[in-house]
Amino acid sequence: MLRWVGVGGGSLFQDASSWRNPFYYAGVVAIARTLGVPVWAWAQGVGPLSRPWSRGLARLALVQCDRRSVRDRDSAAQLQAWGLDSLRAPDPVWALTAESFPGDWPRPCVAVVLRSHRLLTPAWQGAIVQALRLWQQTAGVHVLWVPFQPQTDGVLATQLQTQVPGSTIQTCENPRQLKGLFAQVDMAIAMRLHGAIMALAEGARCWPLSYDPKVTVLAQELNLPAGDLQSAPPPPATLMQAWQECFAAPTPDVTPQQQGAIAHQGVLR
Structure with a gap:
């Protein structure tokens, strides 16, 4: 049994790389909510959303999320414009613990x-x-x-x-x-x-x-x-x-x- 669904870790709600992205992730959120599973939008980058229907789908999906965090000021501003609260913090990769890489190449x-x-x-x-x-x-x-x-x-x-x-x-x-x-x-x-x-x-x-x-x-x-x-x-x-x-x-x-x-x-x- 799913306890919650996490949607995040990147710019998922955007239509710059593909117009399909908002459809897909809005669908994931809709399925989870239909099943009664909480959805958390985590470390999101929201946008760019150049199409009106893309913006509508993204807003509809994010409204249904129980928790929201974003990784940049533009994403936070977009959610605020939609009347949605969110935590804003730098991208999680900043805090990712690095491990030694076994590489060897000339410097510089x-x-x-x-x-x-x-x-x-x-x-x-x-x-x-x-x-x-x-x-x-x-x-x-x-x-x-x-x-x-x-x-x-x-x-x-x-x-x-x-x-x-x-x-x-x-x-x-x-x-x-x-x-x-x-x-x-x-x-x-x-x-x-x-x-x-x-x-x-x-x-x-x-x-x-x-x-x-x-x-x-x-x-x-x-x-x-x-x-x-x-x-x-x-x-x-x-x-x-x-x-x-x-x-x-x-x-x-x-x-x-x-x-x-x-x-x-x-x-x-």
Whole structure:
């Protein structure tokens, strides 16, 4: 017998990656409530919701949740606009305990965490590859491709890795070890939100590459220089210079994020 159903750990109620998402998760909530099972929306990222019916489905589902926590200010503002209470705390990955990763690669090392997305155009891919090769030649950095989802991100990483001589690919299915991997790199170039969070939490510098508001919000909250995939890619030399400046800058203090993220645990008790 189910005691409760948890819906969360990411941006589930959004229609940017697929219009099906709000349908699916609203359906999960509806089935649970029909069975009389409590539903907890945990560490949610709400939005973007560009379609009126997506917003309606998301609101209907979240209204039916007995407990709600969100991970960013925009999500909290959206729920408040809908008249819904929620706990706001940083993403739980900030507080995830890292485990040692058995990797060994040259230093300095830059991890590149990309994902397949329509905004990561061939022009952007080409600029990134050329800038990485230029950085290799001028500073001897080792490029480490880290696909978070091997079946999708891995295809892209393999394609780009062949264009950057000497670069390597590293996958890891254990989330704690994956976080520990970033303790062994000096900087991350990250599209994925959790790639950026893991790198910063483990003391690496990070240059977020935004394809989604949640990545933009992270960069703004920590005052990080970042790229925007909705803009045209800069020349490779300009891109490399931006990375070099990020590499030379001090790492931000993320202690408040790490401590604050623990608050999500209270929703599960």
